[in-house]
Amino acid sequence: MARDKILSRNLILKNAKREFLEKGFEKASMRTIAGQSGLTVGAIYRHFTSKEALFEALVEPTLKGATDLFEYEIDIASDKLNDIYELDGTYIESADANAGVLRMIDYIYDNYDVFDLMFNCSQGTKYESIQEYFVEMEVKGTKIYMAEMEARGLIKNHLTETELHIFCTMVMTPVFEVINHKYDYEEAVEMVKLMSYGQYWAWDKICRLDRREFFGQV
Template sequence: MTECSATQNKILEIGKKEFLAKGFRGASLRGIVKEAGFTQGAFYGYYPDKAALFEALVSEPADGLMEQFKAAQQAHFELIPEDKAAQSRELSTDYLNHFINFIYDNFDAFKLVICCSEGTKYSSYIHDLVEIEVTQTELYYERLRQLGKLEGTVSRELHHMITSAYFTAVFETVAHDMTREHAIQYVNELATFFNCGWEGMLRLK
């Protein structure tokens, strides 16, 4: 490790501690620099502002999960030509377990995103996931409906509300600092509950 990378790592570590304790808005750039033992000039050699430091701490895992989530949406469409749409709930639960493990592999970053990101572009992270889910799932349901594979309907408003409740509940694992084992059990119970509701409304053939 070079002196340069050691300096940057120290800034990141102290920045993470400050953001976790005070949130992005409450965190003090001056306090971060002072605790790190550097001048503000040294800090600016790595990051132009506090927002850039926050993004450096969360962007890779947060953006990575978003891309994995988009790929999971596409995987559901791939079930249709194989006439396996009935397996969509099982596939969703499989992906959910993968996602929760990814979140716990990067727990501090997601703690920052879910609990400390007000004032950054990540403050709407759960909402952004919900929007992707609702938009892609409605296209998926319409495709199934055209094929006669779906009997029930759900309004977009209700769809959005249910999905928002579901995603918020999933990320409660992070907000409440659940252990990985507890979180996996919790999200699987949550998936069972919501899947039963969707099946009752949509009646997938």
């Protein structure tokens, strides 16, 4: 791609991000974006076929990164069994215990404007149900985590699909709150760590887990 074309595309993306953040997708004006970029609307359409294609160009790379991060956490699901409990089965608050959710918080704050676009400015696009997308990713990972525990005979109470979906929605809510209410990074980290503590405790109670069995204490 020619240098001038790259510069024009980057300028359009910069001004489009500002317009979408200020007005949301539906009220954002391609004419305004063009004017701020020193281009005609037709020139923008030579780079992006529609307003939604422009919005997608802004958010898709970051969404892919978040999806990849979720997939990574799913791949190491079995390791979490060892990371979050002491030998006697009690919960520990450690860097490893919260590593996954803190990696996601770091990623969110490194790309905060784009998450703001997806969560708060995407009405009228395919991203308007983005919270449900992340809940389903959490459901996918939780099913793998549950399978690891089932293989060890740890789960005494099996959740229905509805119950699992509701629980995963609860798990993801602190992350959604961080985005929707624009917490400071330090406040977000402390809030998510606190919620993780409660969620691990609730998880054990709901599924009636006995960690002592896993660690050979009974």
